Amino acid sequence: MNRAPLKIQDELLRRIHAHGVETYPHECCGALLGRDGDASREVIDLLPLANRRDDLPRNRFEVTPDDVRLAEKTAREKKIELIGWYHSHPDAPARPSEFDRDHAWPWYSYIIVSIQKGESRDTTSWRLHDDRAAYDPEEIETVGSPASI
Amino acid sequence: MAVKVIIPTPLRAYAGKQESIEVAATTVSEALSALTSQFSELKKHLFSDDGRLRSFVNVYVNDEDIRYLQKEQTAVRDGDTVSIVPSIAGGARN
Numbered sequence: 001m002n003r004a005p006l007k008i009q010d011e012l013l014r015r016i017h018a019h020g021v022e023t024y025p026h027e028c029c030g031a032l033l034g035r036d037g038d039a040s041r042e043v044i045d046l047l048p049l050a051n052r053r054d055d056l057p058r059n060r061f062e063v064t065p066d067d068v069r070l071a072e073k074t075a076r077e078k079k080i081e082l083i084g085w086y087h088s089h090p091d092a093p094a095r096p097s098e099f100d101r102d103h104a105w106p107w108y109s110y111i112i113v114s115i116q117k118g119e120s121r122d123t124t125s126w127r128l129h130d131d132r133a134a135y136d137p138e139e140i141e142t143v144g145s146p147a148s149i
Numbered sequence: 150m151a152v153k154v155i156i157p158t159p160l161r162a163y164a165g166k167q168e169s170i171e172v173a174a175t176t177v178s179e180a181l182s183a184l185t186s187q188f189s190e191l192k193k194h195l196f197s198d199d200g201r202l203r204s205f206v207n208v209y210v211n212d213e214d215i216r217y218l219q220k221e222q223t224a225v226r227d228g229d230t231v232s233i234v235p236s237i238a239g240g241a242r243n
Contacts, residue, residue: 027240053240060240065207065214068234082158085237092241100239103205106194107159110239130162132193 005139006084006109006125007042013142017120019048020088020113026057031071032084032109041109042143044080047071060099061087084109084125091115094122096135104128109138152225154184155232163190177208178221180231195233207234 019028030048034041049067053060063071063085075082085108089095094114096104104110106128114121125138151171156164164170165188172187174180181202185192197203208215209232215223225231 029237053238056240056242059242061238063237065209065234065236068236087239089241097239097241098243103238105157105159105235105237107162130190 003127003136003138004040005141006111007040007141007143008111009043010142010144012043012046013123013140015046015048016086016111016113016123019086020090020115020120021118023051023057023088024115024118025090027051027053027059027061027088027090029061029063029085029087031063031068031074031082032086032111033071033075033078033080034083035080036083041083043083043109045078046086047074058090059092084111086111086113088113088115091117094124096126101128101132101135104132104135106130106132110135111140151227152180152229152231154180155230157233157235159235160191160194160233163194164188174225176221177210177215177223177225177231180225181208181221205236205238207236208232209234 029051030046032043033045034043049063051057052062052064071082089112094112110126113123125140126135127138128135152174154170154172172180172183174183195206210223210225211230
């Protein structure tokens with residue numbers, strides 16, 4: 001499916017990488033707040049969140065419904081939307097796992113950053129098919145100047 | 150009895166792009182059935198193949214999580230708001 005790329009400022013992408021490095025070797029996670037339109041989707045802000053999977057934090061992450069509601073509220077206060085999520089894959093590729101797919105929602109953008117030996121590597125973004133069978137890769141377009149809220 | 154069901158953003162495309170839907174129901178289970186009867190595409194996102202609510206689908210009646218009430222048998226009254234709230238999970242291992 002042809003979609004407009006996901007736009008994100010360099011600085012926000014760096015913050016996602018920094019979050020993944022900071023929590024390494026555990027997975028980090030957070031919300032992508034921004035604007036979604038017919039022709040474009042842009043990340044305007046991030047809400048870093050705690051990974052609630054205390055039992056397997058090296059290869060699992062979880063955002064509780066209370067944190068989801070917090071992310072929605074934060075977006076509403078900024079007059080933008082909750083458009084997706086980011087998480088890290090420590091010492092694993094930046095590709096969605098079967099577990100990722102099984103737990104994903106359509107419409108949201110899912111950014112994955114690979115953290116290899118404590119350093120950020122590839123970054124990818126994905127959107128789930130309507131029938132939940134697979135993901136489509138979503139092109140990431142980094143932009144330099146801050147977007148206005 | 151009319152209750153308002155709040156549709157989370159990722160599922161609005163399967164619910165006529167509406168933020169909320171009014172349905173007649175006396176329990177959460179009836180409200181969700183009414184919703185998925187009206188919008189059949191929602192079903193696979195809310196329920197697994199065995200018909201159970203997916204583990205990462207959370208339902209609130211007003212501000213109360215139904216897991217701490219009577220789950221899907223939680224009663225709803227005229228004017229109540231039923232919110233479908235996703236929890237988000239994933240991770241590197243298959």
